[in-house]
Amino acid sequence: MAGLGEFALIRQFFAAAACAAPASGVARGIGDDCALLQLPPGEQLAVSTDTQVAGVHFPERHDPSLLAQRVLAAAASDLAAMGAAPLGFTLALTLPAADPVWLEGFARGLDVMARACGLALIGGDTTRGPLNINVTVFGRLPAGQALLRAGARPGDLLCIGGATGEAAAALPLVLGERGAHGAADAQLLARYWTPQPQLALGQTLRGLASAALDVSDGLLADCGHIAEASGVRLLIEAALVPLSPALRAAAGERRALQLALSGGDDYVLAFTLPPAALPALVASGHDFHVIGHAEAGSGVRLVDGAGRDITPAAGGYQHFGGGDEQA
Amino acid sequence: MAGLGEFALIRQFFAAAACAAPASGVARGIGDDCALLQLPPGEQLAVSTDTQVAGVHFPERHDPSLLAQRVLAAAASDLAAMGAAPLGFTLALTLPAADPVWLEGFARGLDVMARACGLALIGGDTTRGPLNINVTVFGRLPAGQALLRAGARPGDLLCIGGATGEAAAALPLVLGERGAHGAADAQLLARYWTPQPQLALGQTLRGLASAALDVSDGLLADCGHIAEASGVRLLIEAALVPLSPALRAAAGERRALQLALSGGDDYVLAFTLPPAALPALVASGHDFHVIGHAEAGSGVRLVDGAGRDITPAAGGYQHFGGGDEQA
Numbered sequence: 001m002a003g004l005g006e007f008a009l010i011r012q013f014f015a016a017a018a019c020a021a022p023a024s025g026v027a028r029g030i031g032d033d034c035a036l037l038q039l040p041p042g043e044q045l046a047v048s049t050d051t052q053v054a055g056v057h058f059p060e061r062h063d064p065s066l067l068a069q070r071v072l073a074a075a076a077s078d079l080a081a082m083g084a085a086p087l088g089f090t091l092a093l094t095l096p097a098a099d100p101v102w103l104e105g106f107a108r109g110l111d112v113m114a115r116a117c118g119l120a121l122i123g124g125d126t127t128r129g130p131l132n133i134n135v136t137v138f139g140r141l142p143a144g145q146a147l148l149r150a151g152a153r154p155g156d157l158l159c160i161g162g163a164t165g166e167a168a169a170a171l172p173l174v175l176g177e178r179g180a181h182g183a184a185d186a187q188l189l190a191r192y193w194t195p196q197p198q199l200a201l202g203q204t205l206r207g208l209a210s211a212a213l214d215v216s217d218g219l220l221a222d223c224g225h226i227a228e229a230s231g232v233r234l235l236i237e238a239a240l241v242p243l244s245p246a247l248r249a250a251a252g253e254r255r256a257l258q259l260a261l262s263g264g265d266d267y268v269l270a271f272t273l274p275p276a277a278l279p280a281l282v283a284s285g286h287d288f289h290v291i292g293h294a295e296a297g298s299g300v301r302l303v304d305g306a307g308r309d310i311t312p313a314a315g316g317y318q319h320f321g322g323g324d325e326q327a
Numbered sequence: 328m329a330g331l332g333e334f335a336l337i338r339q340f341f342a343a344a345a346c347a348a349p350a351s352g353v354a355r356g357i358g359d360d361c362a363l364l365q366l367p368p369g370e371q372l373a374v375s376t377d378t379q380v381a382g383v384h385f386p387e388r389h390d391p392s393l394l395a396q397r398v399l400a401a402a403a404s405d406l407a408a409m410g411a412a413p414l415g416f417t418l419a420l421t422l423p424a425a426d427p428v429w430l431e432g433f434a435r436g437l438d439v440m441a442r443a444c445g446l447a448l449i450g451g452d453t454t455r456g457p458l459n460i461n462v463t464v465f466g467r468l469p470a471g472q473a474l475l476r477a478g479a480r481p482g483d484l485l486c487i488g489g490a491t492g493e494a495a496a497a498l499p500l501v502l503g504e505r506g507a508h509g510a511a512d513a514q515l516l517a518r519y520w521t522p523q524p525q526l527a528l529g530q531t532l533r534g535l536a537s538a539a540l541d542v543s544d545g546l547l548a549d550c551g552h553i554a555e556a557s558g559v560r561l562l563i564e565a566a567l568v569p570l571s572p573a574l575r576a577a578a579g580e581r582r583a584l585q586l587a588l589s590g591g592d593d594y595v596l597a598f599t600l601p602p603a604a605l606p607a608l609v610a611s612g613h614d615f616h617v618i619g620h621a622e623a624g625s626g627v628r629l630v631d632g633a634g635r636d637i638t639p640a641a642g643g644y645q646h647f648g649g650g651d652e653q654a
Binding site for chain 2: 027028031032033034035036037038039041043044045046047048049050051052053054055056057078079081082084090091092094122123124125127128129130132134136138139143146148149213214229
């Protein structure tokens, strides 16, 4: 195929996303050697990079529009976890071929999620190779107000911004191991393919939460990251972990709890909250669930209604039999 | 393999690079959901993302230390092209396996180039899949002073920051098609594997050059980008294009010019300079070569000593039989 023609095609496909959200803070977007960002004095830029690989993070056979939404949402969730307001993203796309049908779908999905998140496409790189999608996201926040993993104190409440486990419960559907039937399966699939990063909740939590992150590796594993960074133990009460009706229907009660604790790919916020901040968060109108609290010690403990330790041995979703290492 | 152990290994390997250049402007580096950057009022952040894929941009068999240097240098060259001062970078590494020998070499090379460029590793993502390396670089510069591709005016001189063609001449050595012998081949290989981004020259060109970019796709192709963005014709005098002795020795006179014009992977700056700015650039002490000038018209023309048009038909180095599409 004629080289330049294909790249003109790619440029055209992505023009929509680039124009989707002309964010303040973007002084120059796509088209030169670098994009230029400029923030008002006193603001910081939050940056996170996230790669997804065909056959590892998503199936080789997929809907490119849904894939684009999932990749961008997963990256944007890291902005939510810091309490940052969305600004823009770069896209580094490695493709086995310039397939116009795939590109059209991917660009369409990217546009949908970019608009939903308020993120402008500010730069990119397209190259040939096994399918690999890297998104680097940019957000802004007042200096010193970022939500960090360190900061939880004994006595703080442990909260999550939504139910977990549904994305993991969708895996048999995503992999085609069983067909999707009815509204419950549709909900699971939507949670897997089009997670909604909790950007508004994250910004609300600035000045309220003592620590926060987004749940991507599984609730227990990610709470472990807060516990380690903060130097506390997090105690989760199993009976307080929300299990959605769709999750229960797909997985049954016992397996539902297991997926909610260790499933991964949830992209809801987990955070600790000094009890004094609870009324303000309730007043904000955001949905959230108190699932436990922080105490002196280390690690994460799961307890039943009688206070007995029922912590499972294994952690969350991992690659290399390990886990993605993200910063 | 035990999951967390491997990632602890990766973390340890990259700790050196993360600490290499604790840049001002990095409020928080690796370790939370996002890195945080903060610039003084009146400064802009320059951002560019760059992916290299095994078997496409570099051979499957390679020295990981050299590879790391090449990948980071290629990305940093985009900062040089904008006149930005180096700040930091994120690394998204997709690896088929966590091979300690490869990782040790890669981390060592990354550290070398990060120090040479003054770039701090501020964040990353490591995942499993076919080898794919994405670097997103960050630089800073006073608002409104970025070197853009648009801005060349008829009468401006066309200059390059160093000789081109050596990286392309190294390809037969890189691919093992012939063995390396002597100092000339060593120089070609060094140009391919460890290009030196012209960050100091780029910053010097702020306020002097009317347009700039870094030569990565080949001199003619990249000059075409300046010509298009600026709405001028760039006229290159073949006799003024510098051909290094190493390039001449490896390729012969005729092929040397061809590689210098269309080879790619050079990572030297090409820029246009109003004649009035020439004394200041000479006084700065930076090496550069005047190779032509801008005139009214469009496109790029190569002329011989008699002013005859000898422009070759084809462009520079391209993927997909096309080219990387970078922003």
